[in-house]
């Protein structure tokens with residue numbers, strides 16, 4: 001890389017990072033954006049908002065064609081699912097969006113640096129591309145490194161039997177029975193995608209409501225709409241066992257489903 005001195009370096013090219021990079025360039029700063037993945041756009045564009053919305057839209061079209069167009073007097077023949085084509089459509093949407101960011105980077109003359117970035121000193125960013133390291137300097141550094149999937153303690157996803165939202169965006173066949181742990185927005189949207197495509201879907205949630213953080217009335221409406229699509233929400237209460245009779249930290253096994261057990265950490269403390 002020829003030019004290594006910048007006004008602004010941003011580490012991470014998700015919605016936080018790429019917007020900051022584009023704005024910095026618009027304001028006349030000489031800008032670089034360091035990203036370790038080949039595609040720009042971060043979680044949102046690669047494995048989050050965009051692919052999940054593409055799958056939601058596609059699965060909704062499938063469900064409409066199969067179950068509800070007849071009501072409107074629209075007759076369709078035998079409806080069947082071409083899952084590889086649906087996944088391809090999702091990949092095309094992701095590609096179009098990430099290419100859009102690439103275009104904006106080129107327009108703004110933003111240097112795109114591929115590799116893992118780390119602040120190695122005041123005003124200095126080292127980028128490890130896997131083939132070697134480059135050192136960049138900047139007057140300003142912005143960290144926009146995003147977040148990671150939160151795992152249950154002691155559960156190791158293998159990407160097949162147990163996976164995260166990333167795998168659930170690309171199953172190569174419709175699962176017979178999908179158990180989603182957590183009735184937040186991501187679990188519900190991916191659960192509803194696969195329910196519409198024919199999977200039995202059980203969402204496990206230990207709170208007495210879905211979508212914590214959302215207005216209660218909206219959450220209740222959403223739950224009944226999802227139930228109509230066949231999405232079952234199953235509440236499991238953590239049974240406090242004999243083991244938890246002393247103050248302190250405990251790890252308790254909780255049976256979530258027939259053959260799924262999670263280890264839950266519980267802290268027992270005196271009421272203040």
Ligand SMILES: Cc1cc2nc3c(=O)[nH]c(=O)nc-3n(C[C@H](O)[C@H](O)[C@H](O)COP(=O)(O)OP(=O)(O)OC[C@H]3O[C@@H](n4cnc5c(N)ncnc54)[C@H](O)[C@@H]3O)c2cc1C
Pocket residue numbers: 011012013014015016017034035036037041042043044045047048049050052115116117118144145146147165186
């Ligand atoms: C399935 C799913 C659906 C979602 N749907 C929605 C939605 O509908 N609406 C919504 O608002 N949000 C949604 N989200 C959340 C949304 O994706 C995140 O809020 C958003 O991506 C956060 O943006 P960010 O820029 O902070 O981080 P990220 O998008 O995570 O980007 C961070 C980037 O930094 C890179 N990076 C990290 N460390 C380094 C390093 N040391 N060196 C170089 N690069 C590094 C990462 O590779 C990544 O590309 C969804 C998330 C998921 C998983």
